[in-house]
Amino acid sequence: xxxxxxxxxxxxxxxxxxxxxxxxxxxxxxxxxxxxxxxxxxxxxxxxxxxxxxxxxxxxxxxxxxxxxxxxxxxxxxxxxxxxxxxxxxxxxxxxxxxxxxxxxxxxxxxxxxxxxxxxxxxxxxxxxxxxxxxxxxxxxxxxxxxxxxxxxxxxxxxxxxxxxxxxxxxxxxxxxxxxxxxxxxxxxxxxxxxxxxxxxxxxxxxxxxxxxxxxxxxxxxxxxxxxxxxxxxxxxxxxxxxxxxxxxxxxxxxxxxxxxxxxxxxxxxxxxxxxxxxxxxxxxxxxxxxxxxxxxxxxxxxxxxxxxxxxxxxxxxxxxxxxxxxxxxxxxxxxxxxxxxxxxxxxxxxxxxxxxxxxxxxxxxxxxxx
Amino acid sequence: xxxxxxxxxxxxxxxxxxxxxxxxxxxxxxxxxxxxxxxxxxxxxxxxxxxxxxxxxxxxxxxxxxxxxxxxxxxxxxxxxxxxxxxxxxxxxxxxxxxxxxxxxxxxxxxxxxxxxxxxxxxxxxxxx
Numbered sequence: 161x162x163x164x165x166x167x168x169x170x171x172x173x174x175x176x177x178x179x180x181x182x183x184x185x186x187x188x189x190x191x192x193x194x195x196x197x198x199x200x201x202x203x204x205x206x207x208x209x210x211x212x213x214x215x216x217x218x219x220x221x222x223x224x225x226x227x228x229x230x231x232x233x234x235x236x237x238x239x240x241x242x243x244x245x246x247x248x249x250x251x252x253x254x255x256x257x258x259x260x261x262x263x264x265x266x267x268x269x270x271x272x273x274x275x276x277x278x279x280x281x282x283x284x285x286x287x288x289x290x291x292x293x294x295x296x297x298x299x300x301x302x303x304x305x306x307x308x309x310x311x312x313x314x315x316x317x318x319x320x321x322x323x324x325x326x327x328x329x330x331x332x333x334x335x336x337x338x339x340x341x342x343x344x345x346x347x348x349x350x351x352x353x354x355x356x357x358x359x360x361x362x363x364x365x366x367x368x369x370x371x372x373x374x375x376x377x378x379x380x381x382x383x384x385x386x387x388x389x390x391x392x393x394x395x396x397x398x399x400x401x402x403x404x405x406x407x408x409x410x411x412x413x414x415x416x417x418x419x420x421x422x423x424x425x426x427x428x429x430x431x432x433x434x435x436x437x438x439x440x441x442x443x444x445x446x447x448x449x450x451x452x453x454x455x456x457x458x459x460x461x462x463x464x465x466x467x468x469x470x471x472x473x474x475x476x477x478x479x480x481x482x483x484x485x486x487x488x489x490x491x492x493x494x495x496x497x498x499x500x501x502x503x504x505x506x507x508x509x510x511x512x513x514x515x516x517x518x519x520x521x522x523x524x525x526x527x528x529x530x531x
Numbered sequence: 532x533x534x535x536x537x538x539x540x541x542x543x544x545x546x547x548x549x550x551x552x553x554x555x556x557x558x559x560x561x562x563x564x565x566x567x568x569x570x571x572x573x574x575x576x577x578x579x580x581x582x583x584x585x586x587x588x589x590x591x592x593x594x595x596x597x598x599x600x601x602x603x604x605x606x607x608x609x610x611x612x613x614x615x616x617x618x619x620x621x622x623x624x625x626x627x628x629x630x631x632x633x634x635x636x637x638x639x640x641x642x643x644x645x646x647x648x649x650x651x652x653x654x655x656x657x658x659x660x
Contacts, residue, residue: 192568197623198594199569394568394595462572462592484571484594491572513590513597 169215170308170369178390185393186280188216193392201395202486205355206529209314209380210391210399214354214361215369218282219307220275220289224298227273231265234292234435236418238428242267247335247352250426251418252277252285257439259412259421261285264352266337276309278408292435308369312376312388313359313399315529320388321360323379324372325349329360343375354396356403356527401492402485404454404525410465410480411452411494419443420496421452422524450477451502454524455510457491459517463510469495470509470516476501479510485526492526493519533562533656536627540643541652542603547627553640555604558631559591559622562656567593570622573615576633580608584642588633591622604642606635 166189175182180191191213193201204210222231232239237250246267252260261281266274277285286302293300312321318329327340327349337350345368353359364372380388391399397407406412411421418427419440429441457463463482468475482493497508506521535541540548545563549556564570572592582588587599588608611633615621622630637643647655 192595197569199571398594460572461574462597464597484592486594 167216169213170366171213171215171310171373174370174373175213175390180390180392183393185216186278188279190216191390191392193394194390196389198392198394198398199486201389201391202398204389205314205357205391205395205399206487207315208386209312209316209320209359209388210355210395211373211376211380211382211388212311212313212391212396213308213369213373214311215308215366216279217309218277218279218285218302218304219309219363220277220286221301221303222273222275222289222298223271223301224296225271226296226298227271230293230296230298231273231275232431232434234289235263235265236423236427236434236440237265238431239265239267239273240431244269245336245338247337247350248426249335251412251423252288253418253434253436253440254414255436255439257417257419257436257443258414259408259416259418260288260414262406262408262412262423266348266350281408306366307363308366308372309361309363310369310372310376311353311355311359311361312380313353313355313357314388315358316380316388317357317359320376320380321349321362324375332360342372345372347372354403354405355399356405356525357399357529397481398483398486401481401483401494402487402525402527404494404527407481416496417443417448420448420450448499450496451499452480452494453497453502453506453521454492454494454526455508455519456522456526457493457510457517457519459519461512461515461517462491463493463495463512463517463519468511469497470511471497471501471506473509482510488526490526492522494524497521533560533565534627535561535649535653535656537649539627539649540646541649541655542601542646543655544601544603546600546603548603548643548646549631550643553637554609555606555635555637555643556631557588557600557602557633557635558626559598559600560652561626563591563598564623564626564630567591567596567598569594570619573619573622573632575611575615576608578608578611582606582608582635600632602633602635603646604635604637605639606637606642608633609636610634
């Protein structure tokens with residue numbers, strides 16, 4: 161696809177102005193990194209703050225008196241447990257229990273939920289969700305193009321965002337949100353992220369994106385030694401990988417169940433029926449046959465997505481995500497292996513371009529921030 | 532704009548070659564290091580390894596990608612840049628200097644003459660955008 165045909169977020173020009181290296185990401189023209197480079201962007205997010213354009217994510221409103229039961233029937237987590245102003249990580253599942261997408265479910269009130277889905281799967285999700293609306297009294301709106309979404313992440317995220325809003329950010333607990341005003345702009349402020357750090361995701365009207373982006377950079381002293389840095393997709397990926405978070409299309413797909421992908425904690429089989437729950441119940445009873453593990457390379461070399469995993473000279477699985485981990489300074493990854501090998505300390509061999517290199521199963525997340 | 536020193540020879544795989552008698556020094560170009568991003572690991576051959584023209588002699592790994600490196604000329608590895616084991620980032624910061632990768636004793640001392648000149652390489656880069 162030529163760059164002219166790619167979709168752009170409202171911050172496209174900001175990325176160009178900042179020297180972002182633009183790439184095709186699921187049909188979106190997005191910055192993979194800025195001049196500072198992925199390692200510096202990653203480290204700055206861990207130690208100070210990073211700013212991410214996540215406007216390509218999809219936003220779907222579900223409104224009406226059946227909003228909660230409708231979403232509860234399509235997703236694995238228990239939507240009835242949400243209170244107003246709370247967000248929930250969840251998964252849309254298909255009839256086989258595979259993952260259509262992972263998403264956040266925001267509860268504004270009992271008749272109004274916001275689903276935030278992955279960029280590359282927004283159209284698929286929209287088709288899936290609308291096709292499952294039966295007699296439910298809900299109105300569905302794909303509002304993805306209406307919003308920008310900017311994530312400010314890292315230990316300084318709160319004091320940076322505080323400069324631009326009167327909202328008491330301490331009142332927003334992890335996985336909660338509120339509506340407020342940021343630099344004069346109506347916004348939804350969510351204490352969520354995809355980096356393993358404290359931070360916020362700010363949703364606002366698309367035409368206010370540049371104003372908020374520039375103000376957040378300024379408030380974070382962008383351009384100074386310890387200032388905030390804009391961070392691209394490459395850093396977003398290494399940050400989430402260190403934090404042991406799944407990336408759709410890698411750790412989870414239509415053919416992978418949440419139970420296999422260690423997402424049992426968002427799979428509430430007790431809540432009643434949802435799409436694929438019968439299959440997931442069976443799988444739970446029977447026990448999964450493969451499971452996602454985290455590994456760290458013990459030989460020099462880097463495992464990459466798709467590389468084969470061997471145990472006792474037999475091919476047993478594959479790497480879902482593999483990368484150098486800039487903060488941990490190790491080469492890490494996640495892989496599917498048969499459940500009998502999915503134990504911390506298990507030694508693996510990974511086929512790195514024809515060389516069998518050693519790795520060991522380690523606990524995830526690889527990185528956990530100090531609170 | 533990529534830095535392309537006048538005195539070197541280039542390949543379409545984005546390696547550079549510097550010739551001194553029958554010895555050639557090889558590395559990757561500024562364009563290549565910029566495309567790869569932060570280099571974190573380099574898989575090098577051993578001194579004494581022999582490679583034919585266009586054979587991969589190693590790989591350069593960045594945070595997000597891996598790229599094989601090819602020698603455009605046949606010969607035997609006479610020296611490797613051990614400094615890159617501890618400081619692979621030199622490939623980014625100084626691709627034509629401290630970021631050199633290997634020295635090769637060429638089978639045919641004139642082999643590098645057929646490679647791209649700086650002007651030709653620059654023109655090639657303009658065609659690939």
